[in-house]
Amino acid sequence: MTATPNAPQPGSGDAAVAAAAERAKLTRHRNLPEFDDLPGTGDTANLRMGPSLNDACLALLPLVGVWRGEGEASHPALDEAYRFVQQVTIAHDGRPFLTYTSRAWRLDGEGGEVVAPAFREVGFWRPQPDDTIELLIVHETGVAEMFFGAPRNQTSWEFGTDAVLRTPTSDDVTAASRLYGVVAGSLAYVEERATSEHELQPRLSAKLDRVVG
Secondary structure: OOOOOOOOOOOOOHHHHOOOOHOOOOOOOOOOOOOOOOOOOOEEEEEEOOOOHHHHHHHHHOEEEEEEEEEEEEOOOOOOEEEEEEEEEEEEEEOEEEEEEEEEEEOOOOOOOOEEEEEEEEEEEEEEEOOEEEEEEEEEOOEEEEEEEEEEEEEEEEEEOOOEOOOOOOOOOEEEEEEEEEEEOEEEEEEEEEEOOOOEEEEEEEEEEEEEE
């Protein structure tokens, strides 16, 4: 088949830009809901709207948005493996950090129905002048993790815990690592977790599609 003149060729930079523009047709007009009576500048998960992204956060620019998709939880500390659907929101208000919220719901199988709420997380991504990134995450299970990491390249980031704080009734967690990447417009990540009885082993993985931004 003869290629159409000037059409983006598969695998080319032009094709990647065209694919990104096509995906953005469904997400570029959406943003976080806001209340008009709140003071100051609201958060934005859409780089086309709201305050400009702080220069300190440019290395994290591909992450900004709202992402939804499915993943799998599996670890020796869990009673059993399970599938989940997840929404991750990474936003900013023009200051030199990103906000992070995550909600997940347990599924009865891949592409299945929601059967129960799963894990929740909140936190901040704090880039530093030496290109390192502080990632602070608090879990509803009573665990607070302080990660340090850095970009691996322009679209992937790797982190490991420097400290883990736990309440007396929290999950058993001693260390964790995370790897995030934006691939073909989707956000993918893998988390490993260690406990007092298990070394670092895979716990969570997911692939999420952009729904805002």
